Amino acid sequence: MELNKEQKIIGLRVLNDNIIWLWKNNKSIAVIDPAISQPVIKYIKSNDLNLEAILQTHHHSDHIGGTEELIKEWPNVKVIASAKEKDRIPFQNLSVKDGDNLIILNQEVQVIEVIGHTKSHIAFYLKNKNPVLFIGDTLFSAGCGRVFEGTYRQMFNSLKRIKKLPKNTLIYCAHEYTKNNLEWALAQEPTNNNLKIKLREVEGKIASKELTIPCKLADEMRINLFLRAKNLEEFTFLRANKDLWV
Numbered sequence: 001m002e003l004n005k006e007q008k009i010i011g012l013r014v015l016n017d018n019i020i021w022l023w024k025n026n027k028s029i030a031v032i033d034p035a036i037s038q039p040v041i042k043y044i045k046s047n048d049l050n051l052e053a054i055l056q057t058h059h060h061s062d063h064i065g066g067t068e069e070l071i072k073e074w075p076n077v078k079v080i081a082s083a084k085e086k087d088r089i090p091f092q093n094l095s096v097k098d099g100d101n102l103i104i105l106n107q108e109v110q111v112i113e114v115i116g117h118t119k120s121h122i123a124f125y126l127k128n129k130n131p132v133l134f135i136g137d138t139l140f141s142a143g144c145g146r147v148f149e150g151t152y153r154q155m156f157n158s159l160k161r162i163k164k165l166p167k168n169t170l171i172y173c174a175h176e177y178t179k180n181n182l183e184w185a186l187a188q189e190p191t192n193n194n195l196k197i198k199l200r201e202v203e204g205k206i207a208s209k210e211l212t213i214p215c216k217l218a219d220e221m222r223i224n225l226f227l228r229a230k231n232l233e234e235f236t237f238l239r240a241n242k243d244l245w246v
């Protein structure tokens with residue numbers, strides 16, 4: 001399946017650096033990790049759309065903060081979250097696990113568990129000719145999520161799963177951290193030309209108030225030091241080093 005012409009993914013920049021993703025197909029829409037509700041409600045109502053589903057990658061408040069307000073507006077909405085998070089995402093009404101296949105907006109979506117940032121973080125993978133991955137806080141452009149609840153090994157294995165996806169996968173992460181990540185990466189590898197070129201490109205986008213996301217997996221394989229880490233030791237060193245970088 002290909003994303004047809006009626007489909008669009010729109011990013012709403014909210015709070016300090018969160019991005020709420022709105023995935024639209026004709027008159028239906030799904031929202032991924034609504035940090036807050038107001039801009040989402042405004043977008044849906046002003047475009048006369050129906051909210052079909054809310055996709056939650058994990059329980060952090062800057063990902064679920066707007067969900068209850070959205071449920072009040074659209075009581076029949078599907079709230080899709082990890083079955084392991086019934087306590088921390090109590091308003092979920094469609095509980096999923098790794099490997100589940102769902103139909104959302106008439107598209108096949110696969111649930112991929114990618115733990116490390118939290119103990120039950122999931123991602124949503126749209127199986128198309130032009131695949132899409134809603135990855136939450138597991139991977140960022142030129143970076144990866146902090147290891148809060150899991151182990152470095154779990155996070156390293158989660159990144160390995162992402163690397164196996166088709167290289168043309170477009171990755172939609174939940175934070176605009178790209179510039180900071182690239183500056184950190186350049187401090188590690190000051191002569192890396194791919195990083196320099198990417199930083200210039202990202203600075204241009206920021207100057208013209210564009211999002212730097214989505215990013216393509218093939219590009220991340222070149223510039224993301226965490227994806228390029230050859231083994232667990234190297235990954236652990238990089239992640240611990242990045243934690244000390246502001």
Ligand SMILES: [Zn+2]
Binds near residue numbers: 058060117137
């Ligand atoms: Zn988080």
